Amino acid sequence: MTLSDGRRPGSRAVAADHVSLRRNNLSVVLRHVRDLGPRSRARIADDTGLNKATVSSLVAELVERGLLREGSADSTRTLGRPGQLVELDGSGVCGVGAEINVEYLAVIALNLSGETVFEQRVPVDVAHLDPGATLDRLTDLIKQAVAAVNGQVAGVTLAVPALVQGETGALKLAPNLGWSEFPVAAELRRRLGEPPYSVHVDNEANLAALAAYAELQAxxxxxxxxxxxxxxxxxxxxxxxxxxxxxxxxxxxxxxxxxxxxxxxxxxxxxxxxxxxxxxxxxxxxxxxxxxxxxxxxxxxxxxxxxxxxxxxxxxxxxxxxxxxxxxxxxxxxxxxxxxxxxxxxxxxxxxxxxxxxxxxxxxxxxxxxxxxxxxxxxxxxxxxGFTAAVRGGAQISLDQVFLDPTGVAQ
Amino acid sequence: MTLSDGRRPGSRAVAADHVSLRRNNLSVVLRHVRDLGPRSRARIADDTGLNKATVSSLVAELVERGLLREGSADSTRTLGRPGQLVELDGSGVCGVGAEINVEYLAVIALNLSGETVFEQRVPVDVAHLDPGATLDRLTDLIKQAVAAVNGQVAGVTLAVPALVQGETGALKLAPNLGWSEFPVAAELRRRLGEPPYSVHVDNEANLAALAAYAELQAxxxxxxxxxxxxxxxxxxxxxxxxxxxxxxxxxxxxxxxxxxxxxxxxxxxxxxxxxxxxxxxxxxxxxxxxxxxxxxxxxxxxxxxxxxxxxxxxxxxxxxxxxxxxxxxxxxxxxxxxxxxxxxxxxxxxxxxxxxxxxxxxxxxxxxxxxxxxxxxxxxxxxxxGFTAAVRGGAQISLDQVFLDPTGVAQ
The missing domain is CATH 3.30.420.40 (ATPase, nucleotide binding domain)
Incomplete structure (x- = not known):
């Protein structure tokens, strides 16, 4: 009964077409390898219920996009010739998380495998800086992180201890910073030179909760x-x-x-x-x-x-x-x-x-x-x-876009 | 970004196959007609992005299952020959909602169109009855409702002012009834003679919230x-x-x-x-x-x-x-x-x-x-x-099963 709970009549009535079916299946294969580790195409087909030819085609596209790579031979196979394992190729894409808090600024860059590529936190008495000066300092840190990334940046997500208007990323009210009604997403985007990657802003506790969710058992x-x-x-x-x-x-x-x-x-x-x-x-x-x-x-x-x-x-x-x-x-x-x-x-x-x-x-x-x-x-x-939860959550949500729609990454 | 929020890596990685695709599309068409009213097959195809042959086949199956029926000619068409409208066939299937509360018992049966087929509430001082005697009286009311239904019963959902264990439907604690640790779903199922339809138990406020959700604007x-x-x-x-x-x-x-x-x-x-x-x-x-x-x-x-x-x-x-x-x-x-x-x-x-x-x-x-x-x-x-919210929510959740998987209804 869980599928139906609370769902308004008709609210999710979306017909699947074949483009969205392929995108979904690319996402399925990519997340499958991420969550369960390196495995052969045959094993992926068995696990997911997709047929082998489809899996081969999906894996080929994910390899081309730099998200999967060929790994070692499959040593678990006891019959027939050994299959080649495919594994997550973490190096090509990074998500960046940033944070403005009352007493510090922080930035982290995680690659697709969740490895830390760049990390920094500096004590700053933000309540005594104006929003523009704070963003200038943060922009410097983010640029350092982007420079450290060897590959594509999937997105930047900024955590703030504030009420954030969901759609625009505008900061409505941050009592402990003394800020209100500040278009923080737009201002950060401008300082980063209107970059090709997405720039989002979210409440720090929300992002920290996502990081904690990833941290906990399944x-x-x-x-x-x-x-x-x-x-x-x-x-x-x-x-x-x-x-x-x-x-x-x-x-x-x-x-x-x-x-x-x-x-x-x-x-x-x-x-x-x-x-x-x-x-x-x-x-x-x-x-x-x-x-x-x-x-x-x-x-x-x-x-x-x-x-x-x-x-x-x-x-x-x-x-x-x-x-x-x-x-x-x-x-x-x-x-x-x-x-x-x-x-x-x-x-x-x-x-x-x-x-x-x-x-x-x-x-x-x-x-x-x-x-x-x-x-x-x-x-x-x-x-x-510790105090890295919000930036980790921000980096993860930036990377989630890749896992949910691998076609967003350039081939 | 909403798609990715809070979703644990991999938790929804489900590959779509063609059986689930058809079931999904049956559900899409049925809910589309429910939510937006009678319309031609051609219009459904336009609205949903499904091709016309697929829509014809889906509508045929839904008609066979007694969930849609042929309506009048499409008077909105100005060019070509008029199409035939299809509309929701509410009469064939009902959902039943029941409620045990501190001061009353209540039952309602709603058909697929949301029309009330049976409704009753009786004042009962439940806190001074034992759980078994209360369920006996409720069972009589539910049997009257089932008898009043001209067609198939999709399910019975019982609302209780209690902590209900989600999976088993066991009542853990109902402070205001003075009940605790009572297997209410199993006891009700037994009294109804182990019926072919589903019998669920849920917290009354949860079910009332679902009814309120359906009552409010989109x-x-x-x-x-x-x-x-x-x-x-x-x-x-x-x-x-x-x-x-x-x-x-x-x-x-x-x-x-x-x-x-x-x-x-x-x-x-x-x-x-x-x-x-x-x-x-x-x-x-x-x-x-x-x-x-x-x-x-x-x-x-x-x-x-x-x-x-x-x-x-x-x-x-x-x-x-x-x-x-x-x-x-x-x-x-x-x-x-x-x-x-x-x-x-x-x-x-x-x-x-x-x-x-x-x-x-x-x-x-x-x-x-x-x-x-x-x-x-x-x-x-x-x-x-008023006091019908919980029973309405119960009947709706029983019917939701039909809208989400129309293949659950016998042809």
Missing amino acids: DVHDLVLLTGAIGVGGGVVTGGHLLRGSQGYSGEVGHMPVAPAGRTCGCGRTGCWETVVGLTALLHQATDADDPVRDPSLDVEQRLAEIKRRAEAGDVRTLAALRDVGDWLGIGGAVLANILNPDVLVLGGYFAVLGPWLKAPLEQAIRERVIAPDGGGCRVVQSAL | DVHDLVLLTGAIGVGGGVVTGGHLLRGSQGYSGEVGHMPVAPAGRTCGCGRTGCWETVVGLTALLHQATDADDPVRDPSLDVEQRLAEIKRRAEAGDVRTLAALRDVGDWLGIGGAVLANILNPDVLVLGGYFAVLGPWLKAPLEQAIRERVIAPDGGGCRVVQSAL
């Missing part, structure tokens, strides 16, 4: 990723798809009203979840104003390593602050688990670094407050991607 | 339906699909912790949203203990009509209670709008009946508390389906 199709930084965002994958909402503004979990007596939020309201679980809330409780871990000109990972060191050393003030943040994390986490019933709540950003102290109170709240038996099976895991 | 693909009864449930449609979560336990909005000082909930916790917006909360504030509007043996619509009458007459106590419920509705509504960014928040059940008094405070909260500009465009609408 039986997880429903997850919520929480990005812990100055702001707190949520990226929701449900049934294997990113939940975007009607205008792309979903996942604004940082602004759930949970703490009526809390501090004023970057958005101007009081009581928002991020005022009690964001990095600022932790730093205010755990440190004094002149503590270097509050200095945004230092790399955020170094600062968090210091907090972690203090917690490991049993520093009472640090541990109390972590316990308090963990309890508040549980309040909001239970709301999310009740509404979305994810398999997994993924801790990203600073939540992941300090996960050993935050997980227990969060798990306890889910057990106690979620209506489904055993908290609906919702596990809490720490992402290993 | 440009809405993201909505949250709130079922206002003794319990409060949420059904979420996102990107045109029902959001189920990993185990089918999503949408438990009634148990969001929003009112720490609130009454004890049916689930045993305190502070749940339904303790401040559920029908019991309204009745406790608006009426005395011996007021007949609290009597569950009376039909819920009659009791709500009386409350509505009092509100229209300006009764101070009734209006104060409605204002209070409306304010609390806004607190939770803003959380949902921030997380899910729906086009529309649909008021169902008693919220719809009393919508004129609940809408304003809810809309105000969304404007004030939702981070997206203008509340993310989230409108509040009252469903016109």
Whole structure:
């Protein structure tokens, strides 16, 4: 019954023609080899149900486009002459992910095999730069990444801690950057010299959720990723798809009203979840104003390593602050688990670094407050991607276009 | 880019073969005629991009299966000889929806054209019956519906105010019925004599959300339906699909912790949203203990009509209670709008009946508390389906199977 669920009568009534059939089958073969590894044409035919002549023709086209290549002889064959394996040719195409966040700029380039070709993150106090100057600095980083790519760039996807208007890529509101109504996609495209590849902009938590989804095991199709930084965002994958909402503004979990007596939020309201679980809330409780871990000109990972060191050393003030943040994390986490019933709540950003102290109170709240038996099976895991999740998700979504329509790559 | 969003690498890599191609095209033609009305074979070919011979063959098979029929001559044609129109043949197949709720049992049968063939709702104090006795009474109603159907039954879908395990249809927990761990799908199937049609069980808010989705205009693909009864449930449609979560336990909005000082909930916790917006909360504030509007043996619509009458007459106590419920509705509504960014928040059940008094405070909260500009465009609408939404959604999901795979209907 899952096929029909929630599908409006007629909304997906698309007749397949033979051009789209071939494009679909090119995509099937390419993804098959990516996901299951090098294999012979005969094996691909067996696995996919396509006939051998069709597979040969599809593989030939994918080789010509530089997406597959001939590999070694098939050593698994015991009868007849050995077949030639085909394997993913990762080198020819890269996806680029970039990120503007409150305290840093970052860029990564991944090739078709998912290997990192270029990676850089620089601490920048973005809230004190104007959008144009920030984009200038980011453009330099992206150009370095593009120069490092030996082959075609499939696209650039920029992550921002902001409400992004889905269709235009215009930034509507980024409370923690102090930006609003800025046509960031168009401005970046212009700075990159109107490049032949696509330039997209998306919410950082959405892209981080996609990266977390790729990071997790194959039986997880429903997850919520929480990005812990100055702001707190949520990226929701449900049934294997990113939940975007009607205008792309979903996942604004940082602004759930949970703490009526809390501090004023970057958005101007009081009581928002991020005022009690964001990095600022932790730093205010755990440190004094002149503590270097509050200095945004230092790399955020170094600062968090210091907090972690203090917690490991049993520093009472640090541990109390972590316990308090963990309890508040549980309040909001239970709301999310009740509404979305994810398999997994993924801790990203600073939540992941300090996960050993935050997980227990969060798990306890889910057990106690979620209506489904055993908290609906919702596990809490720490992402290993740290602050690279959003740029990785951006690079992956750029590459996804190639996997879904290999004919978009020049022959 | 929407095609690629959130899709795990390879997860949808399904090669199309020619059997699935024909099944898909049968579905395309059937849904095309349903959605756009009677039309000639030539017009269907133009609209869908399928060639005329293929369309003729597909229509012939659909006519044979009793799903389409020949209609009148095509009066829109100005050149050449008039073509014959084909139209939906609604009469041959019905979907049945049933519902067990705290205060009533209900059944509806809809034919392929969406026309009501049978409908009944009876007030029953289900919380004071055991599950078996309740199912016996429901089975009688379903048998009456099946007897009223002149043709094939596509399936029966039962709505329950409960956590339902997605794959087995087992009821895990229904706090307001006092039921838990009951294999309701299997028990109903047995009572119906292991019928040839499918018997499914689903959460009532999910099914009501599907009905609301069908009720709304075609440009809405993201909505949250709130079922206002003794319990409060949420059904979420996102990107045109029902959001189920990993185990089918999503949408438990009634148990969001929003009112720490609130009454004890049916689930045993305190502070749940339904303790401040559920029908019991309204009745406790608006009426005395011996007021007949609290009597569950009376039909819920009659009791709500009386409350509505009092509100229209300006009764101070009734209006104060409605204002209070409306304010609390806004607190939770803003959380949902921030997380899910729906086009529309649909008021169902008693919220719809009393919508004129609940809408304003809810809309105000969304404007004030939702981070997206203008509340993310989230409108509040009252469903016109009243307490029939869940049974309608159930009947529709039963019929959807026919539209998605017309070969499931006997020739």
